[in-house]
Amino acid sequence: xxxxxxxxxxxxxxxxxxxxxxxxxxxxxxxxxxxxxxxxxxxxxxxxxxxxxxxxxxxxxxxxxxxxxxxxxxxxxxxxxxxxxxxxxxxxxxxxxxxxxxxxxxxxxxxxxxxxxxxxxxxxxxxxxxxxxxxxxxxxxxxxxxxxxxxxxxxxxxxxxxxxxxxxxxxxxxxxxxxxxxxxxxxxxxxxxxxxxxxxxxxxxxxxxxxxxxxxxxxxxxxxxxxxxxxxxxxxxxxxxxxxxxxxxxxxxxxxxxxxxxxxxxxxxxxxxxxxxxxxxxxxxxxxxxxxxxxxxxxxxxxxxxxxxxxxx
Numbered sequence: 422x423x424x425x426x427x428x429x430x431x432x433x434x435x436x437x438x439x440x441x442x443x444x445x446x447x448x449x450x451x452x453x454x455x456x457x458x459x460x461x462x463x464x465x466x467x468x469x470x471x472x473x474x475x476x477x478x479x480x481x482x483x484x485x486x487x488x489x490x491x492x493x494x495x496x497x498x499x500x501x502x503x504x505x506x507x508x509x510x511x512x513x514x515x516x517x518x519x520x521x522x523x524x525x526x527x528x529x530x531x532x533x534x535x536x537x538x539x540x541x542x543x544x545x546x547x548x549x550x551x552x553x554x555x556x557x558x559x560x561x562x563x564x565x566x567x568x569x570x571x572x573x574x575x576x577x578x579x580x581x582x583x584x585x586x587x588x589x590x591x592x593x594x595x596x597x598x599x600x601x602x603x604x605x606x607x608x609x610x611x612x613x614x615x616x617x618x619x620x621x622x623x624x625x626x627x628x629x630x631x632x633x634x635x636x637x638x639x640x641x642x643x644x645x646x647x648x649x650x651x652x653x654x655x656x657x658x659x660x661x662x663x664x665x666x667x668x669x670x671x672x673x674x675x676x677x678x679x680x681x682x683x684x685x686x687x688x689x690x691x692x693x694x695x696x697x698x699x700x701x702x703x704x705x706x707x708x709x710x711x712x713x714x715x716x717x718x719x720x721x722x723x724x725x726x727x728x729x730x731x732x733x734x
Contacts, residue, residue: 453652456645458624458633465615465629468603480600494598501581510590511583515572516563521554 471481485496500511528534535555539548559571566572578586605616620631642653
């Protein structure tokens with residue numbers, strides 16, 4: 422059914438008045454129903470508290486244990502003393518022992534000059550000859566590799582706590598990051614993805630609104646509370662049916678008896694009948710109002726001019 426502009430204006434006015442009427446009817450039920458108190462608690466904030474965890478971006482990660490360092494999102498095992506860090510490996514590195522001490526012409530046909538110069542720098546007994554040159558001996562745990570390199574013994578990577586190894590390199594142990602979403606600070610409450618200030622005592626939060634608790638012995642009924650579930654059902658049915666019946670009456674100007682009869686078939690027929698009578702009186706009073714009647718007449722003229730294609734001055 423197509424609703425005209427005058428009719429739409431009337432529907433909007435009467436719908437607002439019908440809601441006010443239904444609210445007043447609730448307070449006449451011998452205090453069997455009451456609206457809950459409420460107050461706003463501000464706009465929610467995005468959760469960003471990680472507590473004892475480490476915040477990386479928008480997520481929270483467990484702190485790395487002792488002996489590990491965070492690299493990206495994961496924790497990697499630290500390299501012990503004597504090992505060099507090579508990414509995912511720790512290598513027990515070789516070292517060079519220099520160019521050695523060569524023979525000088527003044528040494529004659531003896532190696533004593535090379536040893537004398539080497540031991541002057543590294544101590545008596547700490548030099549050895551490799552080929553034609555004298556070098557300082559490798560430190561304990563290392564052995565010569567070629568002339569100039571001191572190479573350590575292959576380490577037991579498993580015994581050192583590594584995840585196996587190859588040659589002088591030991592594979593680090595990794596702890597893969599296990600992220601979790603951030604939460605709300607201790608002084609705020611989480612609700613539907615946001616953090617809100619905690620409601621005061623005897624109130625509970627739903628989004629940005631704090632609602633008073635249901636009185637002891639009563640039942641929750643949406644934004645209100647009722648003495649029992651039947652009263653709650655009657656209130657809800659009465660409010661829905663009242664608005665629905667009002668729309669039918671206005672849209673048909675009372676000509677749709679089937680719609681009226683269907684609404685009156687609800688369990689709360691007695692309350693609806695009383696409400697219908699008040700709404701009918703209200704509708705007649707509104708339509709009789711000179712200001713509203715003037716608006717309706719102007720709307721009708723506007724529609725006629727529009728349908729006729731005339732220009733409105």
